[in-house]
Amino acid sequence: MSAEPIRFYNRYTQQTETEQVYGEKWLRWTYETMPGRFSAEALLKRAAFSHWYGWRMDRPISAQRVLPFIADYNLDVDEFAKSPLDYKTFNEFFYRALKKESRPIAAGEDVAVFAADGRHLVFPDVETSAGFYVKGTKFSLADLFGDEALAKEFAGGAMVISRLCPVDYHRFHFPVAGVPSEPKVINGYLYSVSPIALRRNVGYLVQNKRALTVMDGTRFGRVAVFEVGATCVGTIRNVFVGGRAVAKGEEKGFFTFGGSCVITLFKKGSIRFDDDVVAQSARQVETYARMGDRLGVAV
Numbered sequence: 001m002s003a004e005p006i007r008f009y010n011r012y013t014q015q016t017e018t019e020q021v022y023g024e025k026w027l028r029w030t031y032e033t034m035p036g037r038f039s040a041e042a043l044l045k046r047a048a049f050s051h052w053y054g055w056r057m058d059r060p061i062s063a064q065r066v067l068p069f070i071a072d073y074n075l076d077v078d079e080f081a082k083s084p085l086d087y088k089t090f091n092e093f094f095y096r097a098l099k100k101e102s103r104p105i106a107a108g109e110d111v112a113v114f115a116a117d118g119r120h121l122v123f124p125d126v127e128t129s130a131g132f133y134v135k136g137t138k139f140s141l142a143d144l145f146g147d148e149a150l151a152k153e154f155a156g157g158a159m160v161i162s163r164l165c166p167v168d169y170h171r172f173h174f175p176v177a178g179v180p181s182e183p184k185v186i187n188g189y190l191y192s193v194s195p196i197a198l199r200r201n202v203g204y205l206v207q208n209k210r211a212l213t214v215m216d217g218t219r220f221g222r223v224a225v226f227e228v229g230a231t232c233v234g235t236i237r238n239v240f241v242g243g244r245a246v247a248k249g250e251e252k253g254f255f256t257f258g259g260s261c262v263i264t265l266f267k268k269g270s271i272r273f274d275d276d277v278v279a280q281s282a283r284q285v286e287t288y289a290r291m292g293d294r295l296g297v298a299v
Contacts, residue, residue, distance in 0.1 A: 004199075005018045005019070006018065006019040006021060006194070006195050006196070007019070007285065008119045008285060008286040008287065008288050009276075009280040009285050009286070009287045009288065010287075010288045011276060011277075011287055011288060011289045011293070012288075016285070017288075019119075019165070020073065020167070021165075021194065021196070022073075022165060022166040022167060022259070023166075024196075028196055030192070030197075032196065032200075057089060057090045057091040057094065057256070057257040058089050058091050059089065060088060060089060062089050062090035062091070063087055063088055063089055063090060063092075063093070065090045066084055066087050066090060066093045067084060069090075069093075069167075070084055073167040075167065078102075079098045079099060079102040079169075080096055080097075080098060080099070081096065081097040081098055081099055082096075082097075090257065091256050091257050094166075094170055094256065094257050095170045095171060095254040095255065095256055096169070096170075097171065098169055098171075103117075103169075103249075103290060103291050103292045104292055105248060105249030105292040106292060106293060106294040108297075109177075109219050110219055110297050110298040111248075111294055111295075111296075111297055111298075112175050112176050112220060112248075112266075112271060112294075112295045112296050112297070112298070113173075113175050113176075113248060113249060113291070113292050113293060113294060113295055114160075114162060114175065114289050114290065114291055114292065114293050114295050115160075115162060115172050115173055115174065115175040115225065115252070115262045115264055115291065116162045116164055116168075116169075116170075116171075116172040116173065116262045116291050117164065117168045117169040117289075117290045117291050118162045118163050118164040118165070118168055118261075118262075118288070118289075119162075119163045119165070119286035119287065119288050120160055120161065120162045120163070120277060120281075120286055120287050120288075120289055121133075121160070121161045121163075121281045121284070121286055121287075122158070122159070122160050122161075122273045122277045122278055122281045122295075122296075123158060123159045123160075123281065124158050124272075124273060124278060125156055125157075125158065125268070126138075126141065126156070126157060126158070126159045126265075127155065127156050130282075131202075131284065132161065132198075132202050132284070133195055133198040133199050133202050133284060134199050134202070134284060135284065137201075137202045138202065139202055139203050139205060139206045140206075141154055141155065141157075141265075143203070143206040144205070144206045144226070144263070145212065145224070146186050150214075150224070153222070153267065154222075154224060154265050154266075154267055154268075155268070156268040157265050157266055157267045157268045157270075158265070158266040158268075158270070158271050158273065159263065159264070159265050159266075160175075160262075160263065160264040160265075160273075160295065161205070161261065161263050162261065162262040162263070162264070163193060163194075163195075163259070163260075163261050163286065164255065164259060164260045164261065164262070165194075165259050166257075166258065166259050169290075169291065170254055170255045170256075170260065171251055171252075171253070171254040171291075172227060172251075172252050172253055172254065172255070172262050172291070173249050173250060173251050173252050173291050173292070174215070174225075174240075174246050174247070174248060174249065174250050174252050175223070175225070175248070175264050175295065176215065176218045176219060176220055176223055176248050177218060177219070177245070177246065177247050177248040178215040178216060178217045178218035178223065178245070178246065179215065179216050179217045179243065179244070179245050179246070180213045180214070180215045180225075180240060180242055180243075180244075180246060180252075181213055181214045181215070181216075181242050181243070182213075182242030182243070183211040183212065183213045183227075183238045183242070184211065184212045184213075185209070185210075185211050186209065186210050186211070186212060187209055188206075188207050188208045188209040188210065188229075189204075189207050189208055189209070190208055190209060190229050190230055190231050191204035191207060191208055191230065191231060192204070192230055192231045192259065193205065193208070193228060193230040193259055193260065193261045194259060195286075205228055205261065205263070208228050208229050208230060209228075209229040209236070210226045210227060210228045210229060210236075210263075211226065211227045211236050211238060212224060212225070212226050213225045213226075213238070213242075213252070217245070219298045220266055220267075220270045220271055220298050221266070221267050221270045222267055223264065223265065223266055223267075224264070224265040225252070225262065225263070225264050225265075226262065226263040226264075226265075227253065227255070227260070227261075227262055228260060228261040228262070228263060229255075229258075229260065230258055230259050230260050230261065231258060231259075235255070235256045236253065236255055236260075237253050237254055237255075237256070238252060238253035239251065239252070239253050239254070240252055240253070249291075249292050269299060270298065270299065271295075271296045271297070271298060271299060272296050272297055272298075272299050273295060273296040274294060274295065274296050277289070277295070277296075
């Protein structure tokens with residue numbers, strides 16, 4: 001079994017750090033051993049397993065997990081919109097709201113922001129990228145969109161993969177101002193989106209269930225936003241009203257329990273990502289940044 005750690009660049013400390021992986025032994029067994037991969041194909045990728053686990057996290061007894069989780073992962077309770085003692089279930093804690101001031105939105109009409117807390121990879125041109133999580137491993141836009149016409153529209157565009165760990169804030173927001181469509185659900189499986197799994201098969205991102213929202217009327221032209229489900233993510237919940245203009249940083253929705261992913265796509269030549277994220281991504285190293293922080297500028 002491989003023991004290669006998951007390392008990421010922390011934008012705030014400007015240091016490379018090692019991720020504290022929730023359920024690491026289970027993930028490594030599942031995706032790095034033959035019996036584990038068999039179980040993933042036979043059971044874990046299927047919605048029934050994640051719905052069962054989500055049901056467990058919705059039971060009142062699951063609230064007993066909240067304080068140990070906060071302690072184990074050193075979460076900042078001062079950011080929470082309410083007391084840790086007020087959560088009735090672990091799932092309620094998991095998709096907790098934060099105080100507005102804890103996630104300021106980078107100013108400027110021509111500035112795009114990260115849509116979620118997490119570890120991010122950016123690709124200024126998806127066609128010329130050397131690979132996403134491993135050199136030489138990519139997925140096609142046609143597979144991601146499930147729509148050849150939209151894939152052609154975004155060909156040569158710029159992409160952000162924002163990976164949320166179970167320890168992260170699990171609400172996602174609009175990266176730019178504009179008018180979003182109603183979300184379109186693309187059904188699929190529920191593989192893990194941890195690098196432990198994606199290093200083996202980055203195609204899990206386009207095989208998983210996902211929701212697509214297309215934004216028009218933005219400073220960046222047309223923008224596509226996907227929320228990607230994963231193992232133990234019971235639900236992707238979008239809470240906005242399609243066809244109504246939204247502000248940059250406005251809440252879009254949330255994930256229930258589990259690690260998850262948001263993918264944002266900009267059309268070719270519409271954005272210049274910030275240099276620090278581009279430099280790390282060129283090495284297949286994710287950058288940790290929080291929702292609302294600056295991602296790049298319109299060109």
